[in-house]
Amino acid sequence: MSEPEIFKVLSDPTRRAILERLAGGEATATDLREGFAITQPAMSQHLAVLRGAGLVSERREGRYAHYSVNAEGFAPLHAWLARYRAFWPSRIDNLKDLLREMDQ
Amino acid sequence: MSKTDQDLVFETGLDASPDKVWRALTIPEYLERWLDRPESVQVDQVAANAPHSVTYRWTERGSGDAEPEESFVTFELTPRDDGGTWFRLTHRPAALPSAANSNEAQTAMFMRAA
Numbered sequence: 001m002s003e004p005e006i007f008k009v010l011s012d013p014t015r016r017a018i019l020e021r022l023a024g025g026e027a028t029a030t031d032l033r034e035g036f037a038i039t040q041p042a043m044s045q046h047l048a049v050l051r052g053a054g055l056v057s058e059r060r061e062g063r064y065a066h067y068s069v070n071a072e073g074f075a076p077l078h079a080w081l082a083r084y085r086a087f088w089p090s091r092i093d094n095l096k097d098l099l100r101e102m103d104q
Numbered sequence: 105m106s107k108t109d110q111d112l113v114f115e116t117g118l119d120a121s122p123d124k125v126w127r128a129l130t131i132p133e134y135l136e137r138w139l140d141r142p143e144s145v146q147v148d149q150v151a152a153n154a155p156h157s158v159t160y161r162w163t164e165r166g167s168g169d170a171e172p173e174e175s176f177v178t179f180e181l182t183p184r185d186d187g188g189t190w191f192r193l194t195h196r197p198a199a200l201p202s203a204a205n206s207n208e209a210q211t212a213m214f215m216r217a218a
Contacts (some may be wrong), residue, residue: 094138
């Protein structure tokens, strides 16, 4: 999953809310629907997208599927953040240098 | 300079007036000098409110066939009593919610959890 793709997946507020719920622990699709005004097919679709993106894992137990956050799937997002966390401080130093050189 | 885990935010005091900082952020020749823009990145101004805030679309070409990755960089300038400027930089992916909207806490929560 590339960085642009993961950002697209995360741009949906319902998907972010599902991830927030799963961050609290494993849940079934039925558990997850509580508090969401969405249909079972819509929930399944969101879970399929999240699984496809590698952000959510599925564990089968009998007839129930249990979903959980897959921390590894967030690596591209963390890579993006790390890249720009390293990028900006040196640029801000450049800006300070430039401001010293500029005329008032 | 401070930053949080969930947002790319950098803040610092600058020893220059907001007008002067504004010029450094918006006059292309100045911007190029300090930004030292990577070749893969295209920068386009999308909003400006002189000399308070300016936002650039930050488009980074992917390698090979990968889609370009779009994000937004916003600079906010606040005058300080000593004549200097309080500088705040926010960088966020285009597809993620703005830090200003109500989804912030939610986004922050799952990013911490992940």
